[in-house]
Amino acid sequence: MKPRTLLALFIIPMGLIIAAVPQNRTKPYKLTAGELLGEVTTRTQFVTPDVVADMLIKKDPSLRLIDVRSQDEFEKYSLPGAINIPVTDLLSDSYTDILNQDVKMNIFYSTGTITANEAWMITRQLGYTNNFVLEGGLNYWFEAILNPQEPASTSPDEEFAKYDFRKSASQALGGGLTVQTMPDQSISSPKPVIKPVAKKKKPAGGC
Amino acid sequence: MGPLAVNEIISENTNLFLAFIIGIGFGFVLEQSGFSSSRKLAGVFYGYDAVVLKVFFTAAITAMLGLLFFSLFGWINLNWVYVNPTYLTSSIVGGMIMGAGFIMGGFCPGTSFCAASIGKLDALVFIGGLFIGVFIFGIGYNLWDGLYFAKFLGAPKVSTVLGLSDGVFAFLLIIVALVMFWIAEWAEKKFPRAEY
Numbered sequence: 001m002k003p004r005t006l007l008a009l010f011i012i013p014m015g016l017i018i019a020a021v022p023q024n025r026t027k028p029y030k031l032t033a034g035e036l037l038g039e040v041t042t043r044t045q046f047v048t049p050d051v052v053a054d055m056l057i058k059k060d061p062s063l064r065l066i067d068v069r070s071q072d073e074f075e076k077y078s079l080p081g082a083i084n085i086p087v088t089d090l091l092s093d094s095y096t097d098i099l100n101q102d103v104k105m106n107i108f109y110s111t112g113t114i115t116a117n118e119a120w121m122i123t124r125q126l127g128y129t130n131n132f133v134l135e136g137g138l139n140y141w142f143e144a145i146l147n148p149q150e151p152a153s154t155s156p157d158e159e160f161a162k163y164d165f166r167k168s169a170s171q172a173l174g175g176g177l178t179v180q181t182m183p184d185q186s187i188s189s190p191k192p193v194i195k196p197v198a199k200k201k202k203p204a205g206g207c
Numbered sequence: 208m209g210p211l212a213v214n215e216i217i218s219e220n221t222n223l224f225l226a227f228i229i230g231i232g233f234g235f236v237l238e239q240s241g242f243s244s245s246r247k248l249a250g251v252f253y254g255y256d257a258v259v260l261k262v263f264f265t266a267a268i269t270a271m272l273g274l275l276f277f278s279l280f281g282w283i284n285l286n287w288v289y290v291n292p293t294y295l296t297s298s299i300v301g302g303m304i305m306g307a308g309f310i311m312g313g314f315c316p317g318t319s320f321c322a323a324s325i326g327k328l329d330a331l332v333f334i335g336g337l338f339i340g341v342f343i344f345g346i347g348y349n350l351w352d353g354l355y356f357a358k359f360l361g362a363p364k365v366s367t368v369l370g371l372s373d374g375v376f377a378f379l380l381i382i383v384a385l386v387m388f389w390i391a392e393w394a395e396k397k398f399p400r401a402e403y
Contacts, residue, residue, distance in 0.1 A: 004388055004389075004392070007265070007385075008385050011272070011381055011385070012381065012382075014272050015272065015377060015378040015381040016378060018272060018275045018279070018374040018377050018378065019372075019374040019375045019377065020374070022372075023278070023374065
């Protein structure tokens with residue numbers, strides 16, 4: 001009798017404690033402050049708009065553009081094929097499978113670089129890789145790709161090569177060579193639906 | 208932060224080695240609890256010896272409380288812990304076959320190896336039967352392929368299916384386990400067997 005009552009006297013209070021306490025749902029940080037500072041100073045997370053334009057023209061399947069602005073701004077104008085994850089919803093469970101994977105290249109963009117970089121910092125802290133930031137955001141995108149400026153005649157050949165590429169990219173991606181306000185792209189491409197992807201990374205186990 | 212292998216704190220190989228050590232500990236505990244005796248094991252079905260029920264349920268509630276407390280302290284992330292996928296038909300049919308085998312043979316697969324390690328002949332015969340069953344399953348696989356994979360429910364936890372939180376379900380399970388221990392003790396007095 002004695003061992004059973006002892007066990008009961010110990011286990012029941014533990015059970016009451018565990019029933020009463022709310023579940024631990026924190027998402028812990030994986031990198032130390034020093035490691036994150038190292039990554040931030042190398043600035044390897046930035047991707048130039050030339051690279052993104054090239055991937056868009058070649059229809060590279062590994063590209064995934066993520067717009068971190070609010071939904072209204074996304075619906076007004078977005079890059080082709082981009083999905084919308086407002087930065088306020090970044091930690092929601094429905095987006096974890098999109099942000100934490102190693103198949104596609106996720107490129108965050110916003111109007112400038114600040115919001116996109118914030119999104120990158122938070123996801124990098126959670127240990128997710130394969131997330132990048134579009135350098136300069138949409139502002140620089142318009143300036144460089146959609147309305148490229150002709151370089152001065154004394155510029156080196158690479159500048160001219162870049163200008164030629166940007167000119168053709170702007171025509172392929174729907175920019176005019178005129179200075180204009182944000183073109184209305186909401187009717188041209190259907191917004192891709194965020195499909196839930198099967199969870200990877202569960203360890204295999206069993207008897 | 209656990210689980211250690213998933214968070215790359217230890218390598219896969221260290222994980223396997225630790226599993227080996229834990230397995231040795233498990234076998235030791237089984238043998239010391241007297242699980243090498245087929246009569247003691249089958250006793251839970253006849254009522255005279257409920258040691259199987261008590262040991263396994265105590266292990267289950269200890270492990271459950273341990274994991275939940277570790278999650279509370281932030282030492283393990285329960286989302287990364289493997290939950291067996293549920294194939295409903297296979298579970299029920301397999302459970303019935305195993306239950307019948309358990310009552311007839313007086314062993315379950317793990318304890319049969321435990322008893323074979325101390326040289327018991329009935330355990331060796333049980334292991335032989337085990338392998339015959341495995342071969343039959345393998346050779347006739349195409350016949351029961353559909354049954355094997357029927358009714359896949361994902362990997363739900365009982366607490367999610369019942370709509371309770373993990374902690375509340377743990378407490379309920381503890382109460383159920385303690386009630387079952389008291390019933391088991393009553394059964395042991397009701398169906399005594401002098402020698403087994």
